[in-house]
Amino acid sequence: MYKVITTDGNAKRGELVTPHGNIQTPVFMNVGTVAAIKGAVSTEDLQTIGTQVQLSNTYHLHVRPGDKIVKQMGGLHKFMVWDKPILTDSGGFQVFSLAGLRKIKEEGVYFSSHVDGRKIFMGPEESMQIQSNLASTIAMAFDECPPSKAEKSYIQPSVDRTTRWLERCKNEMNRLNSMEDTINKKQMLFGINQGGIFEDIRIEHAKRISEMDLDGYAIGGLAVGESHDEMYRIIEATVPYLPQNKPTYLMGVGTPANILEAVERGVDFFDCVYPSRNGRHGHVYTNHGKLNLFNAKYETDSEPIESGCKCPACSKYSRAYIRHLLKAKEMLGMRFCVLHNLYFYNNMMDEIRTAISEHRFAEYKKAKLDGFNSEA
Amino acid sequence: MYKVITTDGNAKRGELVTPHGNIQTPVFMNVGTVAAIKGAVSTEDLQTIGTQVQLSNTYHLHVRPGDKIVKQMGGLHKFMVWDKPILTDSGGFQVFSLAGLRKIKEEGVYFSSHVDGRKIFMGPEESMQIQSNLASTIAMAFDECPPSKAEKSYIQPSVDRTTRWLERCKNEMNRLNSMEDTINKKQMLFGINQGGIFEDIRIEHAKRISEMDLDGYAIGGLAVGESHDEMYRIIEATVPYLPQNKPTYLMGVGTPANILEAVERGVDFFDCVYPSRNGRHGHVYTNHGKLNLFNAKYETDSEPIESGCKCPACSKYSRAYIRHLLKAKEMLGMRFCVLHNLYFYNNMMDEIRTAISEHRFAEYKKAKLDGFNSEA
Numbered sequence: 201m202y203k204v205i206t207t208d209g210n211a212k213r214g215e216l217v218t219p220h221g222n223i224q225t226p227v228f229m230n231v232g233t234v235a236a237i238k239g240a241v242s243t244e245d246l247q248t249i250g251t252q253v254q255l256s257n258t259y260h261l262h263v264r265p266g267d268k269i270v271k272q273m274g275g276l277h278k279f280m281v282w283d284k285p286i287l288t289d290s291g292g293f294q295v296f297s298l299a300g301l302r303k304i305k306e307e308g309v310y311f312s313s314h315v316d317g318r319k320i321f322m323g324p325e326e327s328m329q330i331q332s333n334l335a336s337t338i339a340m341a342f343d344e345c346p347p348s349k350a351e352k353s354y355i356q357p358s359v360d361r362t363t364r365w366l367e368r369c370k371n372e373m374n375r376l377n378s379m380e381d382t383i384n385k386k387q388m389l390f391g392i393n394q395g396g397i398f399e400d401i402r403i404e405h406a407k408r409i410s411e412m413d414l415d416g417y418a419i420g421g422l423a424v425g426e427s428h429d430e431m432y433r434i435i436e437a438t439v440p441y442l443p444q445n446k447p448t449y450l451m452g453v454g455t456p457a458n459i460l461e462a463v464e465r466g467v468d469f470f471d472c473v474y475p476s477r478n479g480r481h482g483h484v485y486t487n488h489g490k491l492n493l494f495n496a497k498y499e500t501d502s503e504p505i506e507s508g509c510k511c512p513a514c515s516k517y518s519r520a521y522i523r524h525l526l527k528a529k530e531m532l533g534m535r536f537c538v539l540h541n542l543y544f545y546n547n548m549m550d551e552i553r554t555a556i557s558e559h560r561f562a563e564y565k566k567a568k569l570d571g572f573n574s575e576a
Numbered sequence: 577m578y579k580v581i582t583t584d585g586n587a588k589r590g591e592l593v594t595p596h597g598n599i600q601t602p603v604f605m606n607v608g609t610v611a612a613i614k615g616a617v618s619t620e621d622l623q624t625i626g627t628q629v630q631l632s633n634t635y636h637l638h639v640r641p642g643d644k645i646v647k648q649m650g651g652l653h654k655f656m657v658w659d660k661p662i663l664t665d666s667g668g669f670q671v672f673s674l675a676g677l678r679k680i681k682e683e684g685v686y687f688s689s690h691v692d693g694r695k696i697f698m699g700p701e702e703s704m705q706i707q708s709n710l711a712s713t714i715a716m717a718f719d720e721c722p723p724s725k726a727e728k729s730y731i732q733p734s735v736d737r738t739t740r741w742l743e744r745c746k747n748e749m750n751r752l753n754s755m756e757d758t759i760n761k762k763q764m765l766f767g768i769n770q771g772g773i774f775e776d777i778r779i780e781h782a783k784r785i786s787e788m789d790l791d792g793y794a795i796g797g798l799a800v801g802e803s804h805d806e807m808y809r810i811i812e813a814t815v816p817y818l819p820q821n822k823p824t825y826l827m828g829v830g831t832p833a834n835i836l837e838a839v840e841r842g843v844d845f846f847d848c849v850y851p852s853r854n855g856r857h858g859h860v861y862t863n864h865g866k867l868n869l870f871n872a873k874y875e876t877d878s879e880p881i882e883s884g885c886k887c888p889a890c891s892k893y894s895r896a897y898i899r900h901l902l903k904a905k906e907m908l909g910m911r912f913c914v915l916h917n918l919y920f921y922n923n924m925m926d927e928i929r930t931a932i933s934e935h936r937f938a939e940y941k942k943a944k945l946d947g948f949n950s951e952a
């Protein structure tokens with residue numbers, strides 16, 4: 201059950217009730233691809249840095265350790281020791297971006313594993329079965345994510361197939377949720393809107409999937425090469441045609457600025473690898489832009505990454521020390537940067553929620569963007 | 577100031593008072609080579625896993641970030657945020673084991689950096705100056721650590737030079753401790769006994785350095801290729817000739833069994849990279865021997881690494897999850913194993929101290945060794 205608590209322009213402050221607790225939106229989900237956040241960050245750390253939802257990748261977990269192993273261990277929550285919500289993607293995006301030699305058929309996709317090359321088939325039913333084994337809180341529909349430069353003549357039939365796949369996902373999820381040995385019998389299903397950068401296809405598709413009464417709706421296939429302006433245009437065009445009484449999830453987005461723009465256009469859920477990936481490379485977010493801690497000017501800088509930040513890194517350690525760790529290739533340096541970046545994102549979402557509640561989101565957003573563009 | 581609190585056979589339960597707090601012995605020092613424990617373990621984690629003393633490597637820190645940088649940052653304690661004791665080695669061992677093309681002269685050693693190949697000179701005065709810049713609690717004397725297979729004809733003149741170097745270390749440390757801008761003016765100095773596997777040289781050297789009234793005495797040059805029995809024989813022969821009112825430190829040792837044997841022979845201080853190095857390879861210590869978590873039999877093992885263990889890994893996470901992380905090359909898997917192993921060592925030292933206090937060390941040692949040799 202999702203409800204809008206308050207609105208501020210098109211920005212929504214909402215709440216999604218799940219079997220693993222309530223999610224306050226807008227929310228940034230922290231990406232733990234293989235049931236762990238890269239950068240030596242544990243689920244215990246996630247409690248510390250204010251994570252609400254952990255996101256894991258179906259394709260990766262299917263390949264290793266195997267979703268049947270995870271089911272045997274009692275599902276993802278028990279396996280990684282995390283009792284709050286978990287969202288799993290459908291595996292579709294990884295099949296189309298990571299796996300080798302693919303063949304797309306009406307029944308699903310034939311491809312080879314990026315780990316050992318073995319042949320795998322995944323269709324809507326298989327994706328739902330794997331996600332049911334993982335027992336995540338929210339499962340994502342199995343869709344095709346077409347390349348950003350795809351022609352309209354490719355996109356339209358692809359989106360039509362994605363719609364047919366969504367029907368099959370819904371039926372399979374209903375079947376799985378009614379089965380005796382299913383771990384999470386209240387697994388939720390989010391549909392995914394596609395259509396590339398073509399507003400008419402996006403809108404038509406949004407209308408069709410809205411009729412299916414799913415638990416939430418995502419906008420997929422963005423942040424895959426198009427410009428930020430194209431992305432904002434598509435979000436603005438599509439969101440009004442998705443159900444307003446369901447959460448809206450913009451997949452794989454993005455920078456802090458992207459998130460502010462999308463919240464303003466009505467988006468609730470976000471996920472992105474930027475904070476952890478950038479952290480592992482010593483790039484850290486602050487309210488005055490991103491810092492590269494490898495920069496020589498931090499060699500004897502006794503300040504924390506960001507003054508006043510309450511993350512586990514900034515509460516104790518200096519830029520100089522973290523820079524030294526990064527230069528010496530100590531994992532601890534990466535851990536500190538990832539913890540800081542995830543905290544930065546989670547904390548920004550908290551600020552966003554407060555700003556919407558207090559009807560000053562536009563003002564907050566402007567100040568935040570001005571800060572990002574100022575000298576760090 | 578060191579005092580023996582109680583003895584049990586030759587085993588000693590002691591206490592060393594330092595400017596950074598009191599050290600309860602026997603103690604295992606946790607090795608953080610470049611001012612960080614490998615495996616993404618922070619000084620905050622060290623508080624959690626019961627670490628009393630952190631050990632850093634003078635040679636590594638001299639090369640990167642540079643001891644002058646560390647001094648500028650207020651010394652190692654401030655740099656890495658750790659207010660308990662820190663011991664720094666002299667750099668000697670690394671110069672002889674890591675660095676390129678060495679020339680040993682009466683004044684010191686000429687060698688090239690393993691990082692960038694640049695020429696470096698280090699003698700007793702330089703080692704003391706670097707350690708004074710690092711501002712550790714305990715500095716180690718600059719010595720030569722000869723190869724394990726060295727002939728007596730090589731060892732004797734080497735040990736004589738080490739004795740002359742020790743005089744120079746003591747003088748330089750006194751000078752540095754009296755200087756205005758020295759961070760830790762109460763820096764302690766431990767001498768190092770050498771002599772290879774020749775008892776007569778070891779004993780003669782022990783007698784000579786005992787006269788210098790240093791803050792503590794180490795046995796160096798062991799665990800470098802000789803057998804365990806040779807090592808125990810040398811410890812047994814040497815310890816009685818080192819001052820009983822000063823702590824005894826067995827450098828670079830070793831396995832849990834090595835430590836039990838050395839404690840029985842009167843040793844107070846230990847350090848070794850085994851727990852962190854083994855942890856990074858998924859090898860974890862238990863009271864029933866070492867486990868290799870890569871082993872397939874742990875794939876669905878829902879037990880912690882060791883039942884009842886209170887380390888951050890065992891308190892929450894299963895062997896199956898940690899094995900999955902290790903297989904997927906997630907840093908988090910290494911972090912868990914290193915935290916567990918260091919906790920295992922620190923906790924064993926705590927048990928050892930209690931057993932000595934209760935005059936049942938022999939019994940404790942036997943039970944512990946029997947456990948290690950049983951099936952895990």
